[in-house]
Amino acid sequence: MARILSILVGLFFTVALAWSFGLGFYTWATEPAAETAEHEFHRHPKEVHFASDGAFGKFDKQQLQRGFQVYKEVCSACHSLSHVAFRDLEQLGYSEGQVKAIAAGFQVPGTDQTTGEANSRPGMPTDYFPKPFANDIAARAANNNAVPPDLSLMTKARHDGPAYVYSLLTGYQAQPAELLKKFPDAKTPSGLHYNPYFANLNLAMAPPLTGEGQVEYGAGNPRPTVDQMAKDVSAFLIWTAEPKLEKRKQTGLAVCLFLLFATVLGYMSYRNIWAGKKH
Amino acid sequence: MSFPWANEYKPNHPFMQWMDEKLPIPRLVYNAVGAGYPVPRNLNYFWNFGFLALICLTIQIVTGIVMAMHYAANTAVAFDTIEQTVRDVNWGWAMRYAHANGASAFFVVIYIHIFRGLYYGSYKAPREMVWLLGVVIFLLMMATAFMGYVLPWGQMSFWGAKVITGLFGAIPFVGEPLQQWLLGGFAPDNAALNRFFSLHYLLPFVIVGVVVLHIWALHIPGSSNPTGVEVKSESDTVPFYPYFIAKDGWAVGAFALLFSIAVFYFPNALGHPDNYIPANPMSTPAHIVPEWYFWPFYAILRAFTQDFFIIPAKLMGVLAMFGAILVWFFLPWLDRSPVRSSNYRPAYKKFFWFGLIPTMAVLFYCGGAPAEEPYVMLSQLAALYYFAHFLIVLPVVSAIEKPLPLPYSITESVLGHDEGSHLRPAHGATEAVHPETAPGHTA
Amino acid sequence: MAETEGVRRRDFINIAAVSAAGVAGVGIVIPLISQMSASADVLAASSTEIDISAIQPGQAIKAIFRKQPVFVRNLTPKEIEEANAVDASSLRDPQTLAERTKEGKENWLITMGVCTHLGCVPLGAGEGEVKGEFGGYFCPCHGSSYDTAARIRKGPAPSNLEVPEYEFSSDTVVKIG
Missing domain, CATH: 1.10.287 (Helix Hairpins)
Known part of the structure; x- marks a missing residue:
């Protein structure tokens, strides 16, 4: 009885699935899915390497400082960095005094101590990076209806994040003629910019890194080409997303080596205890 | 219950004797995971995963209590408190990654544990209750894991909450009011986040309770084994301590090594990048x-x-x-x-x-x-x-199906012979039908 | 002989394995304990700037430093005199007013508003609050009285109100911390 019931229930589900499959297969066989421009022209991020990659990876502090300079002089006009505090910059190798000076260069929201009204004041090391726009509506209004996302977690919030940021910054180009020939309706709308590394190919952000020397690196640094600046700011954003990366990898090495040793000991002990006991 | 040849707990120290009279926890442990629990000697490595599941549950409860110390269940700050934990709290990053990957590890272990039970027929009499309680644990785990994933209040958290509670909306007639009741609103918001946090903290302790029942139920017939033949005599078993403590012990080491590689080197590999974007009720991720x-x-x-x-x-x-x-x-x-x-x-x-x-x-x-x-x-x-x-x-x-002939006993399957095998019934396969005739059941 | 050697070696491996498990246990406990100590954002050097230009002699204000109240008091000449009239060595926590203020700014008494007994906020800084029998601060929780230099004079508190680190950024602005 239980078996008959079970087979009936089984038939109910399998027939329903067969029905869904049959209709789906028919549609798929008779009406091939339309190709889309996104599907065909979207590209995976370029291959790029950073000092922080790999099991022994460490931040290149010099590069992080350059990347911070790019963020400060270019990105920060539109993009917030809300999870990072100025005090965190000491990890990039800046001294306490330098951090104070950097913080003081930013205006952060404050309160007038006599009237209680909102005003702004120079930042302190304990402050977080200020948001360039008061809220999303203001951000939208100033940026062609697109909200510039916060950058603090960007390299963790996208697949293959660091390479994605680097590719996006260096990937702006004219829309390929091939694309327009195949998908005449897919012309990049005015106000948007073609970039094959962006999920739907057209993004609102104008190319932020436009030419060599846009940011002036101090002596002893590589030439500030677009490629170099993109790489540097990507490295900086790896740090903002995961400031504990170095500590994580170093701790991991010690932990894993110890566990390897302990596991081998445990295995030898197991062999010992079971010695002579067939199983 | 135990097999008649199980070692008996005999405390030597006066304090342990006193304890044994007043509150015999040492005796309980001795009989549950000590020398007083005879286990089939032929268990293979698939039988380690029950113990590993217990380790995972412990990892999750310990790291979870830590995370709760730094977390605030409020949609305005939930995302930020997790970030703050990772960035500013001492070892917060390790706690967060261990908790997130601990959930994955728990499920890896539990899936192997379940499919081991399926392959070796561990669900069959006399262990039906062990299996049923196991399925209950699995359901509780799924509920706990789902609600835990909502807590960081990222994009996947929010849309996961919306879609999964939407499932209940499919139930005819009561679906919509039920969904609204579950969320405490029209869409996931503070009310939902708070109750998910409360339940996410509560359910693991319910799981602990059911795990105790699961192990209790297991100890009545004793562990199953790869042959599926019930234990017949003392030569079929070895005491849990030291034999399986040693085996589970080194397995825990191996597990901890793999787990550490995941936590320290690939902490985000099993997560979704979109959950690093704060929840936005106005825009669904492209691929949820x-x-x-x-x-x-x-x-x-x-x-x-x-x-x-x-x-x-x-x-x-x-x-x-x-x-x-x-x-x-x-x-x-x-x-x-x-x-x-x-x-x-x-x-x-x-x-x-x-x-x-x-x-x-x-x-x-x-x-x-x-x-x-x-x-x-x-x-x-x-x-x-x-x-x-x-x-x-x-x-x-x-x-x-016509099954293959079964070995007379675990001993025979391991050593190739068993002194008691002249007692073999005419058809080897009929042995397993009457587990109540196994010596253990006379005790 | 060889037999016993073998046994000893085997015991050694088991002991080593259990010890390794013990080390692992300690290694796990350390972060679990340390996570409860103050986090980096809490410890980050914080400072508070206070405008004192509006505080008249005899008045005091409460400000906040590290999530706790700070009393900034502009002493009157009479209060200064009263404080100096006391023989410091006879006090429970011997300190002179000069030791508790900055040179040339003896009228500015800046202390934490936290009773050194069990942490209540003493009265006396707010307008119209009781100042206790020594004219300074009075803690209502357990009756500690502080004098005009915020030194403990009576009651259970063990020491004077703590003077935080501070400096005068200008004549009218004090930076605490």
Whole structure:
């Protein structure tokens, strides 16, 4: 009885699935899915390497400082960095005094101590990076209806994040003629910019890194080409997303080596205890 | 209960004797995971995963309590408090990654544990209750994991909460009010986040309770083993301590090593990048998926694309998704084969390795893939076999299959001979039908 | 002989394995304990700037430093005199007013508003609050009285109100911390 019931229930589900499959297969066989421009022209991020990659990876502090300079002089006009505090910059190798000076260069929201009204004041090391726009509506209004996302977690919030940021910054180009020939309706709308590394190919952000020397690196640094600046700011954003990366990898090495040793000991002990006991 | 030859707890120290009279916890431990618990000597490494599951539960509870010390269940700050934990709290990053990856590790372990039970027939008499409690634990784990994933209040958290509670909306008549009741609102918001946090903290302790029952129920008939033949004599078993403590011990070491590699070197590999974007109720991510451990069931949910007679596709999907787990409750009565271990079931063994396992692989893969062809068709075929396997193949095969001859005893299977084997009944296979005649049951 | 050697070696491996497990246990406990100590954002050097230009002699204000109240008091000449009239060595926590203020700014008494007994906020800084029998601060929780230099004079508190680190950024602005 239980078996008959079970087979009936089984038939109910399998027939329903067969029905869904049959209709789906028919549609798929008779009406091939339309190709889309996104599907065909979207590209995976370029291959790029950073000092922080790999099991022994460490931040290149010099590069992080350059990347911070790019963020400060270019990105920060539109993009917030809300999870990072100025005090965190000491990890990039800046001294306490330098951090104070950097913080003081930013205006952060404050309160007038006599009237209680909102005003702004120079930042302190304990402050977080200020948001360039008061809220999303203001951000939208100033940026062609697109909200510039916060950058603090960007390299963790996208697949293959660091390479994605680097590719996006260096990937702006004219829309390929091939694309327009195949998908005449897919012309990049005015106000948007073609970039094959962006999920739907057209993004609102104008190319932020436009030419060599846009940011002036101090002596002893590589030439500030677009490629170099993109790489540097990507490295900086790896740090903002995961400031504990170095500590994580170093701790991991010690932990894993110890566990390897302990596991081998445990295995030898197991062999010992079971010695002579067939199983 | 125990086998008559089990070691008896005999405290030497006066304090332990006093303790044994007043509150015999040492005796309980001794009989549960000590020298007082005789275990079949032939267990293979698949039997380590029960112990590993206990380790995972402990990791989750400990790191979870830590996370709760730094977390605030409020939609305005939930995301930020997690980030602050990772960035500013001492070892916060390690706690967060251990907790997030601990959930994945727990499910890896539990899936192996479940499919070990399926292959070796551990769900069969006299261990039905162990199995039923196990399925309850699995359901509780799924609920806990789901609610935990909502807490960081990222994009996937929010949309996961919305979609999963939307499943309840598929129930005819009561669906919509039920969904609203679950969320405490029209969409996931503070009310939902707070109750999810409360329940996410509560359920693990409920799991602990059911785990205690699970282990208790297991200790009545004793552990199963790869031959599926019940324990007959002392030579079939070894005491849990030191033998299986040593074996579980080194397995824990190996597990901890793999887990540490994940936590320290690939902490985000199993997570979804979109959950690093704060929740935005105005925009759905392009491709929403649950955590990987829900993928097979998510694939089954999405496999129903057509209304079936009067039943809408949405409801069919929900029924099938819950049905896919609920069917496990009936396994002890669907599988009537007197032989437990698939090693001695030539026909069922083929269905297991060439049917069920590939099906699960396809469901895992398709559940994480976008809802496009060919993934939908693949998951439909896989889901079809999934239901056919448990509801049709299993009862039918168990009725018609001719099993291989079983060894007389565990001892015989290990050593090749057993002094008691002249007592062998005419048909080896009939032994397993009457487990109550096993010596253990006379005790 | 060889037999016993073998046994000893085997015991050694088991002991080593259990010890390794013990080390692992300690290694796990350390972060679990340390996570409860103050986090980096809390410890980050914080400072508070206070404008004192509006505080008249005899008045006091409460400000906040590290999530706790700070009393900034502009002492009157009479209060200064009263404080100096006391023989410091006779006090429970011997300190002179000069030791508790900045040179040339003896009228500015800046202390934490936290009673050194069990942490209540003493009265006396707010307008119209009781100042206790020594004219300074009075803690209502357990009756500690502080004098005009915020030194403990009576009651259970063990020491004077704590003077935080501070400096005068200008004549009218004090930076605490």
